[in-house]
Amino acid sequence: MVFSTDRAEEFVGSGTYANVYKARNLETKQTVVVKVFKLEGPDEEEAARKEVFFMRQFNSPFIVKCLDSITDRKQFFIIAEYCECGTLDDMVKTAIEKKMKIKENQILSYLTQLAMGLREIHQNKILHRDIKAQNVFLTEGTRILKLGDFGVSKCLCFTSDMAQTITGTPFSLAPEVCSGQPYNYKSDIWGLGVLLYYLMTKRLPFVSNSMPTLLEMIKSGETAPISEFYSAELRDLCMRMLKKV
Known part of the structure:
Protein backbone atom coordinates (compact mmCIF):
# COMPACT_ATOMS: atom_id res chain seq x y z
CA MET A 1 0.00 0.00 0.00
CA VAL A 2 1.41 3.41 -0.97
CA PHE A 3 0.42 6.74 0.62
CA SER A 4 1.74 9.33 -1.85
CA THR A 5 5.52 8.99 -1.28
CA ASP A 6 5.13 6.65 1.72
CA ARG A 7 4.93 2.85 1.46
CA ALA A 8 3.28 0.90 4.29
CA GLU A 9 5.47 -1.80 5.81
CA GLU A 10 3.57 -2.92 8.90
CA PHE A 11 0.10 -2.58 10.44
CA VAL A 12 0.46 -1.07 13.93
CA GLY A 13 -3.09 -0.77 15.27
CA SER A 14 -6.49 0.84 14.91
CA GLY A 15 -8.71 3.35 16.69
CA THR A 16 -12.25 4.67 16.47
CA TYR A 17 -11.78 6.32 13.09
CA ALA A 18 -8.40 5.22 11.74
CA ASN A 19 -5.86 2.46 11.10
CA VAL A 20 -2.19 3.09 11.85
CA TYR A 21 0.75 1.82 9.78
CA LYS A 22 4.51 1.93 10.01
CA ALA A 23 5.74 3.14 6.62
CA ARG A 24 8.84 4.27 4.75
CA ASN A 25 9.14 7.44 2.72
CA LEU A 26 10.23 6.36 -0.76
CA GLU A 27 12.18 9.59 -1.37
CA THR A 28 13.95 10.19 1.96
CA LYS A 29 13.96 6.54 3.20
CA GLN A 30 12.73 7.91 6.55
CA THR A 31 10.55 5.59 8.63
CA VAL A 32 7.25 7.27 9.54
CA VAL A 33 3.84 6.48 10.98
CA VAL A 34 0.78 6.88 8.76
CA LYS A 35 -2.67 7.20 10.31
CA VAL A 36 -5.36 6.40 7.73
CA PHE A 37 -8.91 7.70 8.16
CA LYS A 38 -11.62 6.27 5.89
CA LEU A 39 -13.88 9.20 5.02
CA GLU A 40 -17.23 7.42 5.37
CA GLY A 41 -18.94 10.51 6.79
CA PRO A 42 -18.38 14.01 8.17
CA ASP A 43 -17.28 12.72 11.60
CA GLU A 44 -14.19 10.96 10.21
CA GLU A 45 -13.00 13.97 8.22
CA GLU A 46 -13.62 16.34 11.12
CA ALA A 47 -11.66 14.07 13.48
CA ALA A 48 -8.73 13.85 11.05
CA ARG A 49 -8.54 17.57 10.34
CA LYS A 50 -8.87 18.42 14.03
CA GLU A 51 -5.99 16.09 14.95
CA VAL A 52 -3.75 17.63 12.27
CA PHE A 53 -4.66 21.12 13.46
CA PHE A 54 -3.71 20.30 17.05
CA MET A 55 -0.43 18.58 16.15
CA ARG A 56 0.69 21.53 14.04
CA GLN A 57 0.34 23.92 16.99
CA PHE A 58 3.22 22.31 18.85
CA ASN A 59 6.98 22.67 18.64
CA SER A 60 8.26 20.44 21.43
CA PRO A 61 10.74 17.55 21.38
CA PHE A 62 8.35 15.76 23.74
CA ILE A 63 5.33 15.74 21.40
CA VAL A 64 4.96 13.57 18.28
CA LYS A 65 5.33 15.79 15.21
CA CYS A 66 2.96 15.85 12.25
CA LEU A 67 5.13 15.69 9.13
CA ASP A 68 2.39 15.97 6.52
CA SER A 69 -1.28 15.30 5.77
CA ILE A 70 -2.91 14.19 2.52
CA THR A 71 -6.48 13.51 1.40
CA ASP A 72 -7.90 11.88 -1.72
CA ARG A 73 -11.58 12.42 -0.77
CA LYS A 74 -12.00 8.75 0.18
CA GLN A 75 -9.22 8.65 2.77
CA PHE A 76 -7.29 11.12 4.92
CA PHE A 77 -3.66 10.42 5.82
CA ILE A 78 -1.69 11.87 8.74
CA ILE A 79 2.06 11.26 8.41
CA ALA A 80 3.85 11.55 11.75
CA GLU A 81 7.31 10.88 13.12
CA TYR A 82 8.07 7.28 14.08
CA CYS A 83 9.25 6.35 17.59
CA GLU A 84 11.22 3.14 17.24
CA CYS A 85 11.14 1.95 20.88
CA GLY A 86 7.40 1.37 21.19
CA THR A 87 5.15 2.80 23.88
Missing part, protein backbone atom coordinates in the same frame (compact mmCIF):
# COMPACT_ATOMS: atom_id res chain seq x y z
CA LEU A 88 5.59 3.46 27.57
CA ASP A 89 2.99 0.75 28.15
CA ASP A 90 5.21 -1.75 26.30
CA MET A 91 8.06 -0.86 28.65
CA VAL A 92 5.91 -1.29 31.78
CA LYS A 93 4.65 -4.68 30.56
CA THR A 94 8.25 -5.78 29.96
CA ALA A 95 9.09 -4.72 33.53
CA ILE A 96 6.14 -6.78 34.79
CA GLU A 97 7.28 -9.85 32.83
CA LYS A 98 10.84 -9.53 34.16
CA LYS A 99 9.60 -8.68 37.69
CA MET A 100 11.66 -5.49 37.66
CA LYS A 101 10.96 -2.08 39.16
CA ILE A 102 11.43 1.02 37.05
CA LYS A 103 14.17 3.12 38.63
CA GLU A 104 13.18 6.41 40.22
CA ASN A 105 15.63 8.50 38.20
CA GLN A 106 14.14 7.10 34.99
CA ILE A 107 10.60 7.86 36.19
CA LEU A 108 11.66 11.41 37.11
CA SER A 109 13.16 11.89 33.64
CA TYR A 110 9.96 10.67 31.99
CA LEU A 111 7.78 12.79 34.27
CA THR A 112 9.82 15.90 33.48
CA GLN A 113 9.57 15.30 29.73
CA LEU A 114 5.82 14.69 29.93
CA ALA A 115 5.32 17.82 32.02
CA MET A 116 7.25 19.89 29.47
CA GLY A 117 5.21 18.43 26.61
CA LEU A 118 1.98 19.02 28.50
CA ARG A 119 2.99 22.61 29.23
CA GLU A 120 3.37 23.19 25.48
CA ILE A 121 -0.08 21.70 24.88
CA HIS A 122 -1.74 23.80 27.58
CA GLN A 123 0.05 26.98 26.49
CA ASN A 124 -1.72 26.50 23.16
CA LYS A 125 -5.05 26.32 25.07
CA ILE A 126 -5.54 22.64 24.26
CA LEU A 127 -6.61 19.76 26.51
CA HIS A 128 -5.12 16.38 25.62
CA ARG A 129 -7.87 14.42 27.47
CA ASP A 130 -6.34 10.96 27.01
CA ILE A 131 -2.99 10.83 28.78
CA LYS A 132 -2.04 7.17 29.23
CA ALA A 133 0.97 4.91 28.72
CA GLN A 134 -0.32 3.69 25.34
CA ASN A 135 -0.20 7.28 24.04
CA VAL A 136 3.38 7.92 25.12
CA PHE A 137 6.01 6.84 22.59
CA LEU A 138 9.68 6.07 23.25
CA THR A 139 12.72 6.84 21.12
CA GLU A 140 16.52 7.15 21.34
CA GLY A 141 16.95 3.92 23.28
CA THR A 142 13.93 4.71 25.53
CA ARG A 143 15.68 7.86 26.85
CA ILE A 144 13.28 10.28 25.16
CA LEU A 145 9.50 10.08 25.14
CA LYS A 146 6.88 11.88 23.10
CA LEU A 147 3.20 12.41 23.85
CA GLY A 148 0.92 11.58 20.94
CA ASP A 149 -2.63 10.77 19.83
CA PHE A 150 -4.68 13.96 19.87
CA GLY A 151 -7.83 12.26 18.59
CA VAL A 152 -9.99 13.34 21.55
CA SER A 153 -8.21 16.60 22.38
CA LYS A 154 -10.14 19.84 22.72
CA CYS A 155 -9.31 23.51 22.29
CA LEU A 156 -10.24 25.95 25.08
CA CYS A 157 -10.33 29.37 23.43
CA PHE A 158 -9.91 31.23 26.71
CA THR A 159 -8.06 30.38 29.93
CA SER A 160 -11.33 30.42 31.87
CA ASP A 161 -13.10 28.06 29.43
CA MET A 162 -14.19 24.61 30.58
CA ALA A 163 -14.90 21.36 28.71
CA GLN A 164 -17.98 19.26 29.47
CA THR A 165 -17.98 16.18 27.22
CA ILE A 166 -17.08 12.88 28.90
CA THR A 167 -14.31 11.46 26.74
CA GLY A 168 -10.99 9.64 27.11
CA THR A 169 -9.94 6.30 28.59
CA PRO A 170 -12.25 5.44 31.56
CA PHE A 171 -9.43 4.36 33.92
CA SER A 172 -7.79 7.80 33.56
CA LEU A 173 -10.86 10.02 33.89
CA ALA A 174 -10.61 12.78 36.48
CA PRO A 175 -13.21 12.90 39.30
CA GLU A 176 -14.84 16.06 37.93
CA VAL A 177 -15.29 14.33 34.56
CA CYS A 178 -16.82 11.28 36.28
CA SER A 179 -19.24 13.58 38.11
CA GLY A 180 -20.36 15.24 34.88
CA GLN A 181 -18.94 18.59 35.96
CA PRO A 182 -17.14 21.07 33.67
CA TYR A 183 -13.36 20.53 33.66
CA ASN A 184 -10.17 22.19 32.44
CA TYR A 185 -6.40 21.67 32.27
CA LYS A 186 -6.34 20.12 35.75
CA SER A 187 -7.95 16.98 34.32
CA ASP A 188 -4.76 16.39 32.29
CA ILE A 189 -2.70 16.71 35.48
CA TRP A 190 -4.89 14.00 37.00
CA GLY A 191 -4.18 11.82 33.95
CA LEU A 192 -0.47 12.44 34.42
CA GLY A 193 -0.85 11.39 38.07
CA VAL A 194 -2.54 8.14 36.99
CA LEU A 195 0.38 7.52 34.62
CA LEU A 196 2.95 8.25 37.36
CA TYR A 197 1.16 5.81 39.70
CA TYR A 198 1.22 3.18 36.91
CA LEU A 199 4.97 3.62 36.42
CA MET A 200 5.67 3.14 40.13
CA THR A 201 3.24 0.29 40.87
CA LYS A 202 2.81 -1.29 37.40
CA ARG A 203 -0.95 -1.23 37.99
CA LEU A 204 -3.66 1.38 37.54
CA PRO A 205 -4.94 3.19 40.65
CA PHE A 206 -8.60 2.56 39.83
CA VAL A 207 -9.78 -0.66 38.17
CA SER A 208 -13.21 -2.27 37.87
CA ASN A 209 -15.14 -4.28 35.27
CA SER A 210 -18.20 -2.19 36.12
CA MET A 211 -18.27 1.36 34.77
CA PRO A 212 -20.51 2.72 37.59
CA THR A 213 -18.20 1.13 40.18
CA LEU A 214 -15.11 2.50 38.44
CA LEU A 215 -16.54 6.03 38.42
CA GLU A 216 -17.35 5.79 42.14
CA MET A 217 -13.82 4.52 42.89
CA ILE A 218 -12.31 7.47 41.03
CA LYS A 219 -14.58 9.96 42.79
CA SER A 220 -13.62 8.48 46.18
CA GLY A 221 -9.92 8.99 45.40
CA GLU A 222 -8.86 5.98 47.48
CA THR A 223 -5.84 4.10 46.10
CA ALA A 224 -3.55 1.31 47.28
CA PRO A 225 -0.27 2.59 48.79
CA ILE A 226 2.85 2.94 46.64
CA SER A 227 5.93 0.88 47.51
CA GLU A 228 8.50 2.55 49.76
CA PHE A 229 11.08 1.56 47.14
CA TYR A 230 10.33 5.06 45.86
CA SER A 231 11.11 8.24 47.78
CA ALA A 232 8.49 9.84 50.01
CA GLU A 233 8.75 12.98 47.85
CA LEU A 234 7.82 11.15 44.64
CA ARG A 235 5.02 9.22 46.32
CA ASP A 236 3.65 12.44 47.80
CA LEU A 237 3.81 14.17 44.42
CA CYS A 238 1.78 11.37 42.86
CA MET A 239 -0.87 11.57 45.59
CA ARG A 240 -1.10 15.35 45.19
CA MET A 241 -1.63 14.94 41.45
CA LEU A 242 -4.45 12.50 42.24
CA LYS A 243 -6.10 14.89 44.68
CA LYS A 244 -9.64 15.91 43.80
CA VAL A 245 -10.04 19.57 42.82
